[in-house]
Structures are given as C-alpha cells and as structure tokens.
Amino acid sequence: MAELLVIRHAQASFGQDNYDRLSDLGHEQSRVVGDALRASGWEPDRLITGTLTRQKETLASMGFSEPPEEHPGLNEYDFHDLLRVRFNGTIPDLVMGDRKTHFRTLRETILDWQKGGLSGAKESWRDFETRVAAARAFATDTDAKRVLVISSGGPIGQLTARALDAPDAQMMALNLQVKNTSLTRFIFSNRAFFLHEFNATPHLADAARAHLLTYS
Known part of the structure; x- marks a missing residue:
C-alpha cells in the first residue's frame, strides 16, 4: 500500500486584490510543515500541485526543490x-x-x-466532481510509495467525502474545517483508496506556534 499525503496550501491573501498568493504568515506555515515532514523522516517520491500560485508557493516554501507535476483537478472551485x-x-x-x-x-x-x-x-458541480476524481486517478496511478500533493480546501473536502462515500453536502462541512497546511492522508493501491488521517496539524501543536493556525 502507498500513501497519498494531501496538504492544503498555506494562508493566502484574504481580502486583498490578489488572493492567489501567500501571505508572509503563509510562507512561515509552509516552512514549518516542510521541516516537520523531513524531521519525521517522511520524504516524498512524487510531488504534485494544482496550477494555482498559492499551491506552488506553498511547496516551494516547504523546501522541496524538485519541480512538481501539475494537475488542474487539484485547484479550488x-x-x-x-x-x-x-x-x-x-x-x-x-x-x-x-x-x-x-x-x-x-x-x-x-x-x-x-x-x-x-x-x-x-464550472458546474458535476464538472468539479469529475476533475477532482481525475486528479485522484492521476496521483494514484504510480509506482511511488509516498505521493505529496498540495491542493485546496474544496478538493480535499471532496476527496475525503468520496473516500467515506459521504453525501455531497458533507463535502462542504469537511471543506470548511480544512486548516492551512493541514495534512490529510490516504492509503491506496490498485484496488483500494481509503482515508487514514484528516486535517491534522501536528506541526502547529506547540503553544509557540499557535499563532500560525489559520483557515483561509
């Protein structure tokens, strides 16, 4: 079995003319989660982002230097x-x-x-469903054992809802919970895809990093 680790992008620029870029805090969040992964010994075999700037900036600030693959199905609605x-x-x-x-x-x-x-x-809801499913197929059609994906709250909510076979409305309940740089982990094989961990932020658990916890 292999792991698909999906991380939501770091804090973007809410309320600014250009939302699609990280705030200074977002760059710090990215650095912290990247350091935490390396400290735990979790090194990805494959890197994937959507095409959004805030997703690419998150990966860059995490400190992984290999150029990622891209799939637009990982973009936010x-x-x-x-x-x-x-x-x-x-x-x-x-x-x-x-x-x-x-x-x-x-x-x-x-x-x-x-x-x-x-x-x-x-974009219709059905089109959104279809492209997120295509992104999941793309990310899991691989020999890699550790796939790191940088995505957004909507696709993460949708991936999680589908893994749980939950109704459509549950996607939005999940979406609104997803924290910046949180970890959602799936286990997969040719025949299986199931949720192992949702919206975890162990890298922000220390009281000294409480100020880094954000949702948008």
Missing part, C-alpha cells in the same frame, strides 16, 4: 465566480470583507451549486 452568479454580478462588500459572513454565504452557495443551482457559473 472558483468561489468568486460562484458568488458573482449568486449575486447577479456584484458581490456585496460584506461578503468579501467579513470572514464570518463570507464563509456562511459560501457554504449556502456551494450547497445550492451541488443541487444544480447557479446556472451560468463557469
């Missing part, structure tokens, strides 16, 4: 597009600027999307 469709083109300032309002609204929006709503969005 386009939440800005989904919110624009929901609000007819103009997202209210409160939704984008207030974290509590943002994530409550995002949850409601994704649940509607899953049920076939938000006609006109760039």
Whole structure:
C-alpha cells in the first residue's frame, strides 16, 4: 500500500486584490510543515500541485526543490465566480470583507451549486466532481510509495467525502474545517483508496506556534 499525503496550501491573501498568493504568515506555515515532514523522516517520491500560485508557493516554501507535476483537478472551485452568479454580478462588500459572513454565504452557495443551482457559473458541480476524481486517478496511478500533493480546501473536502462515500453536502462541512497546511492522508493501491488521517496539524501543536493556525 502507498500513501497519498494531501496538504492544503498555506494562508493566502484574504481580502486583498490578489488572493492567489501567500501571505508572509503563509510562507512561515509552509516552512514549518516542510521541516516537520523531513524531521519525521517522511520524504516524498512524487510531488504534485494544482496550477494555482498559492499551491506552488506553498511547496516551494516547504523546501522541496524538485519541480512538481501539475494537475488542474487539484485547484479550488472558483468561489468568486460562484458568488458573482449568486449575486447577479456584484458581490456585496460584506461578503468579501467579513470572514464570518463570507464563509456562511459560501457554504449556502456551494450547497445550492451541488443541487444544480447557479446556472451560468463557469464550472458546474458535476464538472468539479469529475476533475477532482481525475486528479485522484492521476496521483494514484504510480509506482511511488509516498505521493505529496498540495491542493485546496474544496478538493480535499471532496476527496475525503468520496473516500467515506459521504453525501455531497458533507463535502462542504469537511471543506470548511480544512486548516492551512493541514495534512490529510490516504492509503491506496490498485484496488483500494481509503482515508487514514484528516486535517491534522501536528506541526502547529506547540503553544509557540499557535499563532500560525489559520483557515483561509
């Protein structure tokens, strides 16, 4: 059996014009999780990211120098597009600027999307499901025994929900729990794929690193 270790990207730039880049704290989170993996003796045989800048920057700041493979199925759903469709083109300032309002609204929006709503969005829920499944197939079609993936909260929630054979709505409950640089581990073979660990942050357990724990 082999391991697929999926790490959510570090803290991005919430509330900024360009969300798709790491904050200074995000670079620190990345360094800490990379050091923790090496200290534990866990060295990957294969590196994969999505195509998003925040995912690539996370891997780079983790200190792994080999160029990764990329798969767009590991990218986050386009939440800005989904919110624009929901609000007819103009997202209210409160939704984008207030974290509590943002994530409550995002949850409601994704649940509607899953049920076939938000006609006109760039990507349907079924398309999202299909590309995440394709990314899983890509990552596990390998002779590597330790595959390290840098992804985002939505795909991690979806991979976990499918491994548990959970209903669609459970994906969003999982998605909203996923912490920056958390570890979600799957065990796989040609015939099996199951969850071993979800959303773990042992590298942030020390009280001196409590300030590094973030969700967005």
